[in-house]
Amino acid sequence: MPDARRYFDLPSPFAMKRGGELIGAKLAYETWGTLNAARDNACFILTGLSPSAHVASNADDPSHGWWEEMVGPGKPIDTNRWFVICANTLGSCKGSTGPASINPATGEIYRLDFPDLTLEDVANASYELVRGLGIERLACLIGNSMGGMSALAYLVLHPDGAHTHISISTAPQAQPFAIAIRSLQREAIRLDPNWKQGHYDDEHYPEAGMSIARKLGVITYRSAMEWVGRFARIRLDSEERPEEPFAYEFQVESYLAGHARRFVRSFDPNSYLYLSRASDWFDIAEYGGGNVAAALKRIRIERALVIGVSTDILFPLTQQEQIAGALKDAGAGVDFVALDSPQGHDAFLVDIERFGAAIARFLASL
């Protein structure tokens, strides 16, 4: 299978925010475009909870990436101009060190012995990678969803880390509705008898719990409005319905089942638990004496683009407004774009027309 990943060795030991350290940890990453001689054209993308570093196709891996239409030559994040980097998140399972990696202290898989993970750790690991690539200051730090939270941590902990920032459908702190959803996703996994306190294997795997978690995710990533138009009350043909009591009957149910099927075995359940909890823990206000605006005042960027979507129930528009306002107060020139994409939180992945236009306009103006 083609693979464009390279691996960056994090400083060892790598100290974690809540205690503990990682020995011999690494980040998997991919790049697009060319770093110029001045090393000042680098854009770094911090991802949501589940994506890999494979943002888009490239020479070493021609398969479509998770933001294929956004990154490439002539695309909104134009790799003719920008050197684009994306890493698999620390704690994830797509090449970077996480709970599914071998613990060098024991020779066994970390599982729940992986130290507490925070988005500050994700940010610090990313910062080490950027510095390791010889980049003093990013041209632009881009973060969406969980990656947007990691990006705020990056900029608060490393205030000169970037000239500009693109913040997409994210939050300066986890709010209780999002915490409730994520807590329930974690509970579904933990209650699955096959989770076994993290000691599942391929044969005894928490499929049911992961399936419920993913479906709940997809429900909150999209919007009710989109689904009225897309699925309405369309039923499955009878031969598409499983033969069991209370089987699926509506298209929306098989849509969710398809999402779950594709996800369940492709993401490590313990990684999911760690990253989900890291999102709940995230509160940038910790760096501002309990005040979000005071924390974001530390950030020294020149310009920012903040994008939110009116139909996003997980990261509501009010939170994007809060970020935009605080960055403005911190002295950045801020473009705030509120989109009415019907696709909810996931719009940045699918409504490339609206998102691409906003991002292209911002980057072209730099």
Add this chain to the structure above:
Amino acid sequence: MPDARRYFDLPSPFAMKRGGELIGAKLAYETWGTLNAARDNACFILTGLSPSAHVASNADDPSHGWWEEMVGPGKPIDTNRWFVICANTLGSCKGSTGPASINPATGEIYRLDFPDLTLEDVANASYELVRGLGIERLACLIGNSMGGMSALAYLVLHPDGAHTHISISTAPQAQPFAIAIRSLQREAIRLDPNWKQGHYDDEHYPEAGMSIARKLGVITYRSAMEWVGRFARIRLDSEERPEEPFAYEFQVESYLAGHARRFVRSFDPNSYLYLSRASDWFDIAEYGGGNVAAALKRIRIERALVIGVSTDILFPLTQQEQIAGALKDAGAGVDFVALDSPQGHDAFLVDIERFGAAIARFLASL
């Protein structure tokens, strides 16, 4: 334990919409106030998925009911004037016949042998009770949440069934977002190994599945906005946190756990599955050639009050507007009230100030 329930024997056999019939089925019900000589002061309340018939305290059962502040002497539904009736829903488990009842054909608990249940069956059973009490036409039929759907079925199937109607936070048909949520709740129960295709008992009971289902319910019954104000990021004291990996840490998580704990053993899981699916199946458009407005045109009521809440994500305001518009087209005088209660779908249970005022005003004007 005090008990105000009386029992009404449904016609036997009682034919169900999707086939099958019930033998010797009954509805548990309670009443408040006095039926006048003309028998024209009766209000019937159709409930949401889980409530019992105990709407409010009365002489035989002084315990608080689920709508205690709404029903009683001098309260918005004033029992000095109105004779109020509420039944436990057919298919539920609070005294009425449902999947947890004994199947007279076998002497065993019905479980999944209970016939397919629809909200039309709920409506028809309620209609039989009303007629059985010697009431030709209700002064007002009141329905909230699932009960609002049952009420529309009641009025379409029995167009002269009521002079007036109060419709609260409901839907003329189940939309895909609500179907997705309910489907996932059912899946959590079905995936619980203790569900055993409906053959659980007290010792092996699908606690985990019911807990997830209830928590997901509560998440969708309230609103993100309410929780920002109510829970913010307040953490539990460390002694309140369970000692287990990924234990609860935030107040919102223990709030959900409390809701689940109170519900899990107090509602029959099979009943839950039947009533949940009945809600997904509900589509009043079936009676109008696929058109909601055409179906509601059958209803012959004089006046209606339609109330919705802007923060309700399960039964959005657009659906209340649709009901109000269609009832107006059908010739009823319609008061449409859009409330901005922060409590979401559950507002009718807790924002008594706003709901009570609207209902009192409407009933006083009759």
